[in-house]
Amino acid sequence: MTVPSESVAEPDGKWRRRPAPAVPAAVALLLLAACGADSGATDVGTGRAEPITLYTCLSDQSIQPVIEAFEARPDGGQVDLFRAPTGELNARVAADARSGGLRADVVWGCDPLTVQAFVDQGLVGGWTPPGADTVPVEFRTRDYVGGHVLYMVAVHRTDTAAPRTWSDLAEDGYTSLAVPDPAVAASALGALGWFAAEPAYGVDFFERLRARGAVQVSTPDAVTTGVAQGIYDAGITIANSAYAAKEDGSPVDVVWPEPGAVAVYGPLALATGSADSDVAKSFISFVVSEEGQTVLGASGAYPTVPGVEGPTVPPGAPVVSPDWAAIAADKDAVLAEYQQVFGG
Amino acid sequence: MPSGGPPAVARNVALGGVLAVVAVLVVLPVLRLAAVLWWEGGDLHRILASAAVGEAARNTVLLAVGVTGAAVPIGVVMALTLRRPDLPGRTFWRVAVLAPLVVPDFVLGYSWTQAYARAGFTDTALGWHWAGLLGPRGVWLVLVVNAAPLVYLVVAVGLAARAEPDGELAARVSGAGRVTALRTVTLPLLGPAVAAASVLVFVLTLGTFAIPQVLGTPAGFSTLTTRIYAGLSIGGDPASFLEAVLLALVLVLVAAACVAPADALLGPRLRTTRPADVQAAQVVPGPAAMRRAQATGLAGYLFLTTALPLAALSLASVTRALGVAPTPANWSLEHFRQVLTPRTLEALGRSLTLSVVAASLLVLLGALVAVGERRRSGRAMGTLVVLTLVLPGSTLAVALLITYGRWLSGSLVLILLAYLAKLWAVAHRPIAGALDRLPADELFAARASGAGPLTAVRTVALRPMAPALLGAWLICFLTALHEVTMSSLLYGSGGETLAVVVLNAQELGRVGPSAALSVVLALLVAVPALALWWAARWARARGVARTAMSPREVPGVR
Numbered sequence: 001m002t003v004p005s006e007s008v009a010e011p012d013g014k015w016r017r018r019p020a021p022a023v024p025a026a027v028a029l030l031l032l033a034a035c036g037a038d039s040g041a042t043d044v045g046t047g048r049a050e051p052i053t054l055y056t057c058l059s060d061q062s063i064q065p066v067i068e069a070f071e072a073r074p075d076g077g078q079v080d081l082f083r084a085p086t087g088e089l090n091a092r093v094a095a096d097a098r099s100g101g102l103r104a105d106v107v108w109g110c111d112p113l114t115v116q117a118f119v120d121q122g123l124v125g126g127w128t129p130p131g132a133d134t135v136p137v138e139f140r141t142r143d144y145v146g147g148h149v150l151y152m153v154a155v156h157r158t159d160t161a162a163p164r165t166w167s168d169l170a171e172d173g174y175t176s177l178a179v180p181d182p183a184v185a186a187s188a189l190g191a192l193g194w195f196a197a198e199p200a201y202g203v204d205f206f207e208r209l210r211a212r213g214a215v216q217v218s219t220p221d222a223v224t225t226g227v228a229q230g231i232y233d234a235g236i237t238i239a240n241s242a243y244a245a246k247e248d249g250s251p252v253d254v255v256w257p258e259p260g261a262v263a264v265y266g267p268l269a270l271a272t273g274s275a276d277s278d279v280a281k282s283f284i285s286f287v288v289s290e291e292g293q294t295v296l297g298a299s300g301a302y303p304t305v306p307g308v309e310g311p312t313v314p315p316g317a318p319v320v321s322p323d324w325a326a327i328a329a330d331k332d333a334v335l336a337e338y339q340q341v342f343g344g
Numbered sequence: 345m346p347s348g349g350p351p352a353v354a355r356n357v358a359l360g361g362v363l364a365v366v367a368v369l370v371v372l373p374v375l376r377l378a379a380v381l382w383w384e385g386g387d388l389h390r391i392l393a394s395a396a397v398g399e400a401a402r403n404t405v406l407l408a409v410g411v412t413g414a415a416v417p418i419g420v421v422m423a424l425t426l427r428r429p430d431l432p433g434r435t436f437w438r439v440a441v442l443a444p445l446v447v448p449d450f451v452l453g454y455s456w457t458q459a460y461a462r463a464g465f466t467d468t469a470l471g472w473h474w475a476g477l478l479g480p481r482g483v484w485l486v487l488v489v490n491a492a493p494l495v496y497l498v499v500a501v502g503l504a505a506r507a508e509p510d511g512e513l514a515a516r517v518s519g520a521g522r523v524t525a526l527r528t529v530t531l532p533l534l535g536p537a538v539a540a541a542s543v544l545v546f547v548l549t550l551g552t553f554a555i556p557q558v559l560g561t562p563a564g565f566s567t568l569t570t571r572i573y574a575g576l577s578i579g580g581d582p583a584s585f586l587e588a589v590l591l592a593l594v595l596v597l598v599a600a601a602c603v604a605p606a607d608a609l610l611g612p613r614l615r616t617t618r619p620a621d622v623q624a625a626q627v628v629p630g631p632a633a634m635r636r637a638q639a640t641g642l643a644g645y646l647f648l649t650t651a652l653p654l655a656a657l658s659l660a661s662v663t664r665a666l667g668v669a670p671t672p673a674n675w676s677l678e679h680f681r682q683v684l685t686p687r688t689l690e691a692l693g694r695s696l697t698l699s700v701v702a703a704s705l706l707v708l709l710g711a712l713v714a715v716g717e718r719r720r721s722g723r724a725m726g727t728l729v730v731l732t733l734v735l736p737g738s739t740l741a742v743a744l745l746i747t748y749g750r751w752l753s754g755s756l757v758l759i760l761l762a763y764l765a766k767l768w769a770v771a772h773r774p775i776a777g778a779l780d781r782l783p784a785d786e787l788f789a790a791r792a793s794g795a796g797p798l799t800a801v802r803t804v805a806l807r808p809m810a811p812a813l814l815g816a817w818l819i820c821f822l823t824a825l826h827e828v829t830m831s832s833l834l835y836g837s838g839g840e841t842l843a844v845v846v847l848n849a850q851e852l853g854r855v856g857p858s859a860a861l862s863v864v865l866a867l868l869v870a871v872p873a874l875a876l877w878w879a880a881r882w883a884r885a886r887g888v889a890r891t892a893m894s895p896r897e898v899p900g901v902r
Contacts, residue, residue: 083848084848250665
């Protein structure tokens with residue numbers, strides 16, 4: 001009926017094979033393998049240690065200077081980077097765990113819930129650097145230490161009144177508001193956890209926002225984009241995102257509302273399979289050292305170590321920290337209550 | 345049917361080879377996902393019984409049906425309209441309708457909000473905005489507009505390969521009206537192409553993520569893909585991961601349940617066997633008033649659905665910040681400076697290589713499935729390759745990592761496998777829709793008449809199939825060039841693709857640089873395409889001139 005493309009008829013009726021499709025396919029694969037990803041080769045002969053692999057969701061703009069500074073140190077080593085948003089990072093870790101084990105030596109997450117889940121699965125944890133006590137106690141555990149902080153703040157149009165407190169967002173003056181989805185963004189879940197546990201707010205706060213016409217978008221960045229575009233008057237987002245839009249020239253302003261911007265820290269954890277890696281331990285130690293935190297602060301991320309200069313924090317800006325252990329324990333119940341309001 | 349043909353051994357080896365690739369790219373990854381559920385269990389019944397999942401599943405299927413129901417007629421009408429050589433400005437329109445294909449989905453969603461949402465173009469200029477854009481109606485419309493060019497391309501390819509202008513002419517000469525000729529001659533011949541386009545749009549809509557996420561979430565409109573993304577996103581929690589895997593497999597089952605019966609019942613009935621010769625007869629011209637009305641209608645549609653949103657996107661690429669007026673005072677090339685760095689240029693080379701290799705292999709694989717599925721033993725292949733098309737990119741990447749990550753994690757080969765698995769059906773369907781032009785008898789006749797193997801393939805097989813092969817290659821190339829979801833999950837150190845580098849470099853996903861990336865990609869595609877078109881036109885004009893001067897110098901001209 002039809003002719004398979006591998007063979008064509010000779011005039012004498014016999015069949016002669018043409019090159020199988022597998023041949024160009026194999027050539028293409030070899031070509032890609034040759035010109036593609038890192039070969040994984042070590043610096044043989046240079047005396048330098050094996051490279052380590054870092055998985056992180058920290059922005060490229062912030063992580064690259066930190067890696068450069070670490071690699072230049074005498075106790076440093078090559079760092080192979082996999083950087084992706086939290087969702088993709090989680091998916092990669094989940095896939096690694098089911099195909100031979102985590103392929104990272106260090107995981108630098110963007111929220112404690114994610115990293116705690118990795119600890120619970122036995123993928124990371126069990127070690128923090130000796131100098132970790134310079135990091136405030138609310139930003140570390142025995143399994144990981146905070147490398148940077150995200151602050152959940154309010155962003156608003158410059159032609160709209162600035163909210164002084166979080167409650168102000170639920171008052172007159174805002175015809176449209178946006179909040180990030182706590183089922184997608186861990187920073188939003190941290191904020192939800194803090195509001196839910198705070199007697200003056202509770203999940204009722206979100207009900208009042210909803211009654212004011214608030215809508216739920218996916219991520220804090222989507223909140224910033226919508227407010228900057230003018231689709232929404234104000235919203236809840238992360239400080240880096242809001243300040244970036246403001247510095248670009250978008251007509252927005254940033255408020256750290258009373259009783260405080262919600263702090264969500266990004267933990268660094270050593271992979272359990274890399275417990276003997278000196279380079280991996282050196283890297284974590286470097287990040288939480290004053291030198292590492294200074295590099296991080298200059299690159300646009302908020303440091304965890306007090307006194308180290310970082311991006312914009314208004315003088316006297318209030319900050320609150322969620323109880324992460326309580327959020328982890330109540331996550332499903334709080335989310336279910338919240339989703340009665342916004343769906344999902 | 346012809347008695348001649350390759351020996352049974354050769355046929356079986358060929359079929360076995362294709363089935364092996366199907367197993368590697370489709371069956372094993374899907375089975376590995378199922379194995380994860382099987383071994384790790386979880387409260388699957390609770391997840392499936394939840395009202396939210398039920399609502400998401402209902403939304404997903406209704407959306408797929410609604411988008412297919414609207415995009416297919418629009419694409420068919422566009423293809424039939426643009427087939428007419430007497431349509432004013434036809435060349436321009438043929439390029440313009442394809443414009444949405446070079447824009448990544450999430451940027452397209454943004455461009456619509458910039459054009460039609462509150463504080464968008466129309467709100468600023470006319471004081472009118474469309475409140476329904478952020479919600480199911482907006483998701484539906486943008487998906488329809490996004491899918492219509494794909495339908496157009498598949499049907500146009502089908503028209504180029506399958507149309508029988510002589511048949512239409514004969515019908516008209518015999519007294520049939522325009523509509524009757526269309527209904528009784530043209531559309532029945534287009535059946536396979538329309539079926540191919542319908543399956544593609546239906547499955548792509550089932551698996552679409554970015555536009556429902558950008559436009560649907562604010563209205564609380566969820567689909568299975570947005571729930572899958574949430575499951576992968578939150579907390580690294582094994583239960584959430586299992587929910588995401590389960591929902592992805594539900595999507596696979598829904599796609600299989602819809603596509604398998606359609607393929608089994610419809611596929612063989614739509615096929616015919618016709619001569620490979622591409623007929624040179626012209627389409628019967630229509631009245632001038634109709635041509636003008638068609639051109640005006642097309643212009644209006646493209647202005648509202650393509651030009652305005654893409655103008656908003658282009659302006660966003662040169663406007664220094666979101667929310668400021670896109671006037672020259674606020675223009676800047678900063679976003680392009682951020683996109684065009686040495687790192688991105690290096691990644692561009694990698695992306696171009698990947699896209700060209702992927703598109704070329706996909707055309708080959710698509711053609712093999714199109715041929716193989718016509719045999720009884722290979723009939724299910726066409727349906728099987730749809731299963732990885734419906735998987736959201738993130739889930740497919742996870743499936744490939746779990747299956748092959750031990751050996752290929754972090755390599756470009758794994759990204760290539762992901763592109764092949766994701767886009768195989770996209771390459772296969774247009775080729776299958778045009779395969780009637782490849783009757784085996786004529787290939788045998790050419791070989792029996794002394795033509796070498798390459799000459800026989802080039803002159804008998806490639807000529808009538810060229811539009812379909814080129815169309816399939818183009819769709820795969822464009823999609824692979826700006827693909828980001830799978831590559832952002834699969835890349836290794838030093839192996840980033842262009843979209844990964846650009847999106848990684850953008851602190852907090854700012855829209856301006858992403859818009860600049862889209863413009864760069866569009867130019868990357870448009871400039872060589874225009875150069876090629878120009879060269880082809882020049883060569884044709886030169887050929888015509890030579891023919892006019894000395895017909896006997898041109899082979900085949902008597």
